[in-house]
Amino acid sequence: MDTAQTSRPAPPLLSRLAAASPWSRGRIAGEAVLLLVLAGIAGTMYGAESSSAASGGAVALLVALLSLVRRSLPATVLLASCVLAGSVLGCGPLLIYASWSAGSRIRRPWRAVGAYAAGLVLYVVPALLADGGEGIPGLSLLMTAVLGGGPYLALAVVPGLASRYRAQRRDLLEALRRHNAQLVREQAMVARQARLLERQRIAQDMHDSLGHQLALIAVHAGALEVDPGLGDRQREGVGILREAARSAMRELREAVGILRDDTEEPPAPAPGPEPEAAGAPHARGAAGVDALVASSRSAGAPVELRRSGERRPLAAAADHAVYRIVQEGLTNAHKHAPGAPITVELRYEPDSLVVEVANAPVPEGAPSGPPAISGGQGLAGLEERARLVGGMVHSGPSPDGGFRLAGVLPYGDGASPVGREDATSVAAERDVRGQIPAGAAGDGGADMNRSDPKEYAAIMSSKKNVALGCALVSVVLVAGVGALLVWGVNKAIDEVEKGVIPAYVYEDARIGDAEAELRKQFPEGDSLLTDGVEKQGPPLPQDAVCEHYVDDEADIVYRFCFRDGKLVAKESYPHEI
Known part of the structure; x- marks a missing residue:
């Protein structure tokens, strides 16, 4: 049976998991260590709290699974981590790492805002449902939600913003690198085009001026060579002059061809008979040195x-x-x-x-001709x-x-250690950012061809919006955290003042005093500071309403019990914190 025809497409979840980028060995080792640390912290702390090793193991397994898939399912893992961090002790580190992954992988801003807003709700809901829906004892549901939002900002929002900024900065640098590479390629093309135009102009000038003069020399030398009035020696000298003019014309044609073809050296001669035997021009290499020496000797x-x-x-x-x-x-x-x-x-x-x-x-006495003409x-x-x-x-x-x-x-x-400084390499050396790898400025950089000014402008615009958003969120976070701190300090002071009285109030109170007069000296409202202190002292009197307060300087609890509007008992005992 053909297995290719019976194979079924992978489920969407498995396809998304398989689409995650491949990991190197170092990344695999790091992920393994991270998984063990996160699962170990969550499993150990929850197992100790619940006194159940099975519950701790289940939590550790769940945390390990979420840690593995946080890169491929960032939003889902973020929401699940918010639920665990809000209800299970020891899952705070998981929320930090899940938020770090979600911040850089949830690309659309509004989707990221929605995910983090939903995560805040899921993080606060377990605290609101505690104690049968009454929240934290002594605090309203609103205060419970506000206090739960502070840790969420530190565990989720701050890592997410930091990760998103890091990812946006990396994308911006990559776009700048591609844009810079495109500018380098364009500069190389412009330089090459300018060089070709200049070489064409030089070649045309050489052909029109030098070619004409050398042709005249060759023609006049040929005419002079057949003059019957010359002797053999003079005719031989004129022949050498004519051959030199012809050789100069051949070299001029080679130079003009090199300039027009944009090459550095003339093409290698095709295989055939020896140049001297075939009457062809002399070789332009080490083999042609003998011909150069012979020409000088003949002169x-x-x-x-x-x-x-x-x-x-x-x-x-x-x-x-x-x-x-x-x-x-x-x-x-x-x-x-x-x-x-x-x-x-x-x-x-x-x-x-x-x-x-x-x-x-x-040599002394040697004839001297006119001054030599040299271009230097x-x-x-x-x-x-x-x-x-x-x-x-x-x-x-x-x-x-x-x-x-x-x-x-x-x-x-003959490779040069420096290399040929064409326009491309010169332009690459001017790339002061140093971010273009070797060969990126050449024609073979396939990934560089994707550079687009519109893409660059879009990324710059998005980065500007992200920067403004991050600045605004930072201001809101600073202002919100500051307000929460001020409110928390004031709330703590109020809670302390509601449950504290000075020692002289207890000492001045007498059995039989009116309850209304004594209550004028007591603070109003209940305080978390005195919650449960009635269980630490002696048994409460029958049919009496008792109030408990703590000394403002010592760890002592004062108990005042009233019946029928009169103080019927007062007691003091140590406050066990």
């Missing part, structure tokens, strides 16, 4: 190439950086030290490749190129008076 410069160590492969970017370092070093030597010997050295060290181009001082950007560009692949470049005068340019480039994938 009449004394160049020496040295290699040492075991050759190892480099990443594409690092390999291209080798070519650019040698090219820049040879160019600078030709411009600033014409005729000086040049040494190009490639040293394959265990952890990196060292590229060095050094030239000696200009070549060395800065090399340093940036080497840094992006995890290497470094150093340049400066050598001890013999010449000039030295050296670079250190790593093997392998």
Whole structure:
């Protein structure tokens, strides 16, 4: 039989319980300890009060069950905890934790207000039904309800407000984080768009200006090369000039393509015959160093190439950086030290490749041409190129008076410890809040795509309302608790004054005195202070109405008994508290 067809949907209660968020091991251990503490307190205290271990165990089991389901059924557990806390000794801690869960999980404000209002009624009702519906002895039902509301504020309302504020603050921070991530992504997109537009403009300017000039040089050099009036040596020099112009045009096209395609390096050449054999341009890597040296030698410069160590492969970017370092070093030597010997050295060290181009001082008597034109950007560009692949470049005068340019480039994938500072990473570094995890600002942050300015505004509005509501409730709580304290102190003073008389009233009273005269010296009303003291003293006289009071300084009870409007007996005895 196909079990998939016979399976029944889970009941709604079980579905809601299963929908609770999964717990980690630490959370499971914490919940277990909390369950044992709450159940142990309630079961022990109620068992001691009722003198029944079975009753204590039943209460402990009920408290443990409510503690387990308080996260998935917050309102229901809150109401049940209010009933238990109002009628069963030891269930106050359960009400605190149930209110903490309900405050953060009952999302709708009016539903939360209704739940806590119903909880107040359920908490106070057991006290009102005590002693057959008469409430606390000596107090009216209204006073009993007011006195029961004070503990409810401390056990339920305060934890609920604190939990709700904590949850709202967490939601606000999450919304701010998503909104901030969206701003970072938008800033990265704007920066990337601006960079692309600038690169397009630079590429267009290079193509229109440099391309035209190089094309003219190549055309004029080609025409001059076939001039019959030139000798073989002059024709060879013109051929070198024309080839250099063609090479410069190829590199210009590569640079323009890189700028337009928004890439950092030219694409790797497709597999095929060797460049020299096929008549293709020279390789732009360590393999093209020989061609650079050969071109310089053909121009009449004394160049020496040295290699040492075991050759190892480099990443594409690092390999291209080798070519650019040698090219820049040879160019600078030709411009600033014409005729000086040049040494190009490639040293394959265990952890990196060292590229060095050094030239000696200009020989005395060497012909000097016009001043070299230099933009001052070549060395800065090399340093940036080497840094992006995890290497470094150093340049400066050598001890013999010449000039030295050296670079250190790593093997392998050439990954930089710093990384490429594109617009995204730069924007992420400017995120001073530090709340965006790694990769959140990239295109792969799926959860960040949910950020919505309307959601942010709605959450901010709700948080403002919650903040105002919490402030209002806090003011009401402070005012209410203060009023209850003042009322309680006054009530306690009244209760004491109703049951206390000074010692001279008892001493001045004589048997046979008129009851009306003596009662003028007694306080009016009954007092909880004298409740049950008649059972502590001698037996009451027959057919007499007795009044009991406590001394205002000592623990002594004074008894006055009247019959037929006369004082017939008075007695004093210790007050057992």
